[in-house]
Amino acid sequence: MSLSSTTTDDTQVISVQCDRIDAAMAIQFKEDMRTETGTGARRVVLDLSAVEFIDSSGLGAIVASMKQLGDGRRLDLAGLHPVVEKVFRLTRMDTVFRLFASLDDALAAGSN
Amino acid sequence: MSKNCGEGSIDLSFRATEAQASAGIADFSRQLLSRGVPPEWVDSVKIAVAEAINNVVEHAYAGPKPGMVNLRCRMMQTALEIQIVDKGVAMPGLHPPDGIPPNIVKERQLLPEGGFGWFMIHQLTSGVIYNREDGINRLCLTFDFADPP
Helix, strand or coil, rough: CCCEEEEEEEEEEEEEEECCEECHHHHHHHHHHHHHHHHCCEEEEEECCCCCEHHHHHHHHHHHHHHHCEEEEEEEECCHHHHHHHHHHCCCCCHHEEECHHHHHHHCCCCC | CCCCCCCEEEEEEECCCCHHHHHHHHHHHHHHHCCCCHHHHHHHHHHHHHHHHHHHHHHHHHCCCCCCEEEEEEECCEEEEEEEEEEEECCHHHHCCCCCCCCCCCCCCCCCCCHHHHHHHHCCCEEEEEEEEEEEEEEEEEEEEECCC
Protein backbone atom coordinates (compact mmCIF):
# COMPACT_ATOMS: atom_id res chain seq x y z
CA MET A 1 0.00 0.00 0.00
CA SER A 2 1.32 3.39 -0.89
CA LEU A 3 0.00 6.70 0.43
CA SER A 4 1.26 10.20 -0.24
CA SER A 5 0.37 13.21 1.85
CA THR A 6 0.45 16.99 1.74
CA THR A 7 -0.77 19.37 4.43
CA THR A 8 -1.95 22.94 3.90
CA ASP A 9 -3.18 24.94 6.89
CA ASP A 10 -5.41 22.56 8.83
CA THR A 11 -6.21 20.20 5.93
CA GLN A 12 -4.18 17.13 5.13
CA VAL A 13 -4.68 15.46 1.75
CA ILE A 14 -3.77 11.79 1.65
CA SER A 15 -3.71 10.20 -1.80
CA VAL A 16 -3.97 6.45 -2.23
CA GLN A 17 -1.46 5.33 -4.86
CA CYS A 18 -2.98 1.93 -5.39
CA ASP A 19 -5.75 0.69 -7.67
CA ARG A 20 -7.65 -1.25 -5.02
CA ILE A 21 -8.31 -1.42 -1.29
CA ASP A 22 -9.51 -4.96 -0.69
CA ALA A 23 -9.08 -7.84 1.74
CA ALA A 24 -5.46 -8.26 0.65
CA MET A 25 -4.66 -4.59 1.36
CA ALA A 26 -6.98 -3.62 4.21
CA ILE A 27 -4.72 -4.17 7.22
CA GLN A 28 -1.76 -2.45 5.58
CA PHE A 29 -3.98 0.46 4.54
CA LYS A 30 -5.22 0.93 8.10
CA GLU A 31 -1.68 0.86 9.50
CA ASP A 32 -0.37 3.27 6.87
CA MET A 33 -3.28 5.62 7.56
CA ARG A 34 -2.44 5.55 11.26
CA THR A 35 1.13 6.59 10.46
CA GLU A 36 0.13 9.29 7.95
CA THR A 37 -2.53 10.87 10.15
CA GLY A 38 -0.22 11.10 13.18
CA THR A 39 0.40 14.76 12.30
CA GLY A 40 -2.87 15.83 13.89
CA ALA A 41 -4.46 17.83 11.05
CA ARG A 42 -8.08 18.56 11.96
CA ARG A 43 -9.38 17.68 8.53
CA VAL A 44 -8.11 14.77 6.44
CA VAL A 45 -9.24 14.39 2.83
CA LEU A 46 -8.63 10.94 1.41
CA ASP A 47 -8.14 11.15 -2.35
CA LEU A 48 -9.44 7.90 -3.83
CA SER A 49 -9.20 8.88 -7.49
CA ALA A 50 -6.64 6.13 -8.23
CA VAL A 51 -8.73 3.47 -6.48
CA GLU A 52 -10.76 1.44 -8.98
CA PHE A 53 -12.20 -1.05 -6.51
CA ILE A 54 -12.93 -1.57 -2.84
CA ASP A 55 -14.63 -4.47 -1.07
CA SER A 56 -16.21 -4.61 2.39
CA SER A 57 -12.78 -5.14 3.98
CA GLY A 58 -11.51 -1.98 2.32
CA LEU A 59 -14.62 -0.13 3.43
CA GLY A 60 -14.05 -1.39 6.98
CA ALA A 61 -10.46 -0.14 6.84
CA ILE A 62 -11.61 3.34 5.81
CA VAL A 63 -14.15 3.37 8.66
CA ALA A 64 -11.41 2.23 11.06
CA SER A 65 -9.15 5.00 9.77
CA MET A 66 -11.80 7.56 10.63
CA LYS A 67 -12.27 6.08 14.11
CA GLN A 68 -8.57 6.19 14.84
CA LEU A 69 -8.53 9.94 14.07
CA GLY A 70 -10.52 10.45 17.24
CA ASP A 71 -13.18 13.04 17.98
CA GLY A 72 -12.76 16.56 16.71
CA ARG A 73 -10.99 15.47 13.52
CA ARG A 74 -12.81 14.58 10.34
CA LEU A 75 -12.16 12.32 7.36
CA ASP A 76 -13.71 13.31 4.03
CA LEU A 77 -13.48 11.26 0.84
CA ALA A 78 -12.83 12.55 -2.67
CA GLY A 79 -12.60 11.28 -6.23
CA LEU A 80 -14.67 8.13 -5.83
CA HIS A 81 -15.01 5.92 -8.90
CA PRO A 82 -18.62 4.75 -9.50
CA VAL A 83 -17.95 1.25 -8.14
CA VAL A 84 -16.39 2.68 -4.97
CA GLU A 85 -19.29 5.07 -4.48
CA LYS A 86 -21.67 2.15 -4.99
CA VAL A 87 -20.14 0.26 -2.05
CA PHE A 88 -20.59 3.34 0.16
CA ARG A 89 -24.19 3.78 -1.01
CA LEU A 90 -25.19 0.12 -0.62
CA THR A 91 -23.90 0.01 2.95
CA ARG A 92 -25.28 3.48 3.76
CA MET A 93 -21.76 4.62 4.67
CA ASP A 94 -22.45 7.53 2.32
CA THR A 95 -24.44 8.97 5.25
CA VAL A 96 -21.38 8.80 7.52
CA PHE A 97 -18.75 10.38 5.26
CA ARG A 98 -18.85 13.47 3.10
CA LEU A 99 -18.18 12.27 -0.44
CA PHE A 100 -16.80 14.65 -3.07
CA ALA A 101 -16.59 13.97 -6.79
CA SER A 102 -13.07 15.36 -6.95
CA LEU A 103 -10.27 16.57 -4.72
CA ASP A 104 -10.85 20.12 -5.99
CA ASP A 105 -14.48 19.92 -4.89
CA ALA A 106 -13.41 18.70 -1.45
CA LEU A 107 -10.90 21.51 -1.02
CA ALA A 108 -13.34 24.14 -2.28
CA ALA A 109 -15.99 22.96 0.19
CA GLY A 110 -13.69 23.41 3.18
CA SER A 111 -14.26 21.84 6.58
CA ASN A 112 -17.88 22.79 6.96
CA MET B 1 -27.89 0.27 -29.25
CA SER B 2 -29.34 -1.69 -26.38
CA LYS B 3 -27.04 -3.03 -23.72
CA ASN B 4 -26.33 -6.69 -23.53
CA CYS B 5 -23.75 -9.12 -22.26
CA GLY B 6 -23.33 -10.91 -25.55
CA GLU B 7 -22.87 -14.61 -25.08
CA GLY B 8 -20.11 -16.88 -23.97
CA SER B 9 -18.43 -18.01 -20.81
CA ILE B 10 -15.46 -17.29 -18.58
CA ASP B 11 -13.69 -19.95 -16.53
CA LEU B 12 -10.79 -19.25 -14.19
CA SER B 13 -9.21 -20.82 -11.14
CA PHE B 14 -6.81 -19.57 -8.50
CA ARG B 15 -5.58 -20.49 -5.05
CA ALA B 16 -7.70 -19.12 -2.22
CA THR B 17 -5.20 -16.66 -0.78
CA GLU B 18 -6.02 -12.96 -0.34
CA ALA B 19 -3.41 -11.95 -2.92
CA GLN B 20 -4.45 -14.49 -5.57
CA ALA B 21 -8.14 -13.78 -4.97
CA SER B 22 -7.50 -10.06 -5.44
CA ALA B 23 -5.67 -10.70 -8.74
CA GLY B 24 -8.29 -13.26 -9.84
CA ILE B 25 -11.19 -10.85 -9.25
CA ALA B 26 -9.38 -8.10 -11.18
CA ASP B 27 -8.73 -10.53 -14.05
CA PHE B 28 -12.38 -11.64 -14.06
CA SER B 29 -13.56 -8.04 -14.18
CA ARG B 30 -11.23 -7.26 -17.12
CA GLN B 31 -12.57 -10.28 -19.00
CA LEU B 32 -16.19 -9.15 -18.51
CA LEU B 33 -15.33 -5.66 -19.79
CA SER B 34 -13.37 -7.01 -22.76
CA ARG B 35 -16.41 -9.04 -23.79
CA GLY B 36 -18.54 -5.93 -23.86
CA VAL B 37 -20.49 -6.27 -20.61
CA PRO B 38 -21.53 -2.70 -19.67
CA PRO B 39 -19.26 -1.20 -16.96
CA GLU B 40 -22.11 -0.49 -14.53
CA TRP B 41 -23.13 -4.14 -14.70
CA VAL B 42 -19.55 -5.24 -14.21
CA ASP B 43 -19.36 -3.03 -11.09
CA SER B 44 -22.29 -4.82 -9.45
CA VAL B 45 -20.99 -8.27 -10.40
CA LYS B 46 -17.50 -7.47 -9.20
CA ILE B 47 -18.68 -6.23 -5.79
CA ALA B 48 -20.78 -9.36 -5.17
CA VAL B 49 -18.27 -11.85 -6.56
CA ALA B 50 -15.42 -10.32 -4.53
CA GLU B 51 -17.45 -10.71 -1.33
CA ALA B 52 -18.35 -14.32 -2.15
CA ILE B 53 -14.71 -15.18 -2.90
CA ASN B 54 -13.50 -13.40 0.23
CA ASN B 55 -15.83 -15.67 2.18
CA VAL B 56 -14.22 -18.73 0.60
CA VAL B 57 -10.76 -17.41 1.50
CA GLU B 58 -11.72 -16.47 5.07
CA HIS B 59 -14.13 -19.27 6.00
CA ALA B 60 -14.19 -22.26 3.65
CA TYR B 61 -10.37 -22.42 3.49
CA ALA B 62 -9.62 -20.98 6.91
CA GLY B 63 -6.73 -23.44 7.51
CA PRO B 64 -3.04 -23.00 6.67
CA LYS B 65 -3.25 -24.71 3.26
CA PRO B 66 -5.84 -22.97 1.11
CA GLY B 67 -7.17 -24.92 -1.85
CA MET B 68 -8.36 -23.76 -5.23
CA VAL B 69 -11.39 -21.65 -6.14
CA ASN B 70 -13.03 -22.01 -9.51
CA LEU B 71 -15.01 -19.10 -10.90
CA ARG B 72 -17.23 -19.60 -13.92
CA CYS B 73 -19.51 -17.16 -15.61
CA ARG B 74 -22.12 -17.81 -18.25
CA MET B 75 -23.20 -14.75 -20.16
CA MET B 76 -26.64 -14.30 -21.63
CA GLN B 77 -28.25 -11.28 -23.27
CA THR B 78 -29.24 -9.43 -20.12
CA ALA B 79 -28.20 -11.83 -17.38
CA LEU B 80 -25.11 -13.41 -15.92
CA GLU B 81 -24.88 -16.70 -14.06
CA ILE B 82 -21.85 -17.10 -11.86
CA GLN B 83 -20.72 -20.25 -10.17
CA ILE B 84 -18.07 -20.27 -7.44
CA VAL B 85 -16.77 -23.71 -6.51
CA ASP B 86 -14.43 -24.72 -3.68
CA LYS B 87 -13.53 -27.82 -1.68
CA GLY B 88 -13.32 -26.14 1.73
CA VAL B 89 -15.59 -26.56 4.74
CA ALA B 90 -19.35 -26.26 4.31
CA MET B 91 -21.31 -23.12 5.05
CA PRO B 92 -22.80 -23.22 8.57
CA GLY B 93 -26.23 -24.86 8.43
CA LEU B 94 -25.66 -25.56 4.73
CA HIS B 95 -27.22 -22.21 4.00
CA PRO B 96 -25.84 -18.85 2.86
CA PRO B 97 -26.19 -16.16 5.55
CA ASP B 98 -29.19 -13.82 5.28
CA GLY B 99 -26.89 -10.81 5.36
CA ILE B 100 -28.71 -8.51 7.76
CA PRO B 101 -26.76 -5.24 7.58
CA PRO B 102 -25.18 -3.82 10.73
CA ASN B 103 -26.68 -0.59 12.05
CA ILE B 104 -25.12 2.68 11.05
CA VAL B 105 -25.07 4.45 14.40
CA LYS B 106 -24.31 8.09 15.17
CA GLU B 107 -21.46 7.40 17.60
CA ARG B 108 -18.31 7.28 15.51
CA GLN B 109 -16.51 4.76 17.72
CA LEU B 110 -19.43 2.31 17.41
CA LEU B 111 -19.62 2.33 13.61
CA PRO B 112 -19.41 -1.16 12.07
CA GLU B 113 -16.19 -2.12 10.27
CA GLY B 114 -17.54 -5.32 8.76
CA GLY B 115 -20.56 -7.55 8.32
CA PHE B 116 -21.59 -6.07 4.98
CA GLY B 117 -20.48 -8.86 2.65
CA TRP B 118 -23.60 -11.03 2.43
CA PHE B 119 -25.84 -8.01 2.63
CA MET B 120 -24.25 -6.60 -0.53
CA ILE B 121 -24.38 -9.99 -2.27
CA HIS B 122 -28.14 -10.24 -1.66
CA GLN B 123 -28.68 -6.60 -2.66
CA LEU B 124 -26.91 -6.98 -5.97
CA THR B 125 -28.12 -10.41 -7.12
CA SER B 126 -31.48 -11.70 -8.21
CA GLY B 127 -30.70 -15.24 -7.06
CA VAL B 128 -28.37 -16.96 -4.58
CA ILE B 129 -28.25 -20.76 -4.53
CA TYR B 130 -25.83 -22.81 -2.45
CA ASN B 131 -25.37 -26.53 -2.44
CA ARG B 132 -22.82 -28.96 -1.11
CA GLU B 133 -22.21 -32.34 -2.63
CA ASP B 134 -19.29 -34.77 -2.25
CA GLY B 135 -17.31 -32.23 -0.24
CA ILE B 136 -17.74 -29.52 -2.86
CA ASN B 137 -19.31 -26.12 -2.19
CA ARG B 138 -21.12 -24.61 -5.13
CA LEU B 139 -22.50 -21.08 -4.91
CA CYS B 140 -24.52 -19.78 -7.85
CA LEU B 141 -25.18 -16.06 -8.14
CA THR B 142 -27.59 -14.76 -10.76
CA PHE B 143 -27.64 -11.20 -12.03
CA ASP B 144 -30.68 -10.25 -14.05
CA PHE B 145 -30.12 -6.82 -15.55
CA ALA B 146 -33.43 -6.74 -17.38
CA ASP B 147 -35.19 -7.01 -14.02
CA PRO B 148 -32.66 -5.85 -11.41
CA PRO B 149 -33.31 -6.52 -7.70
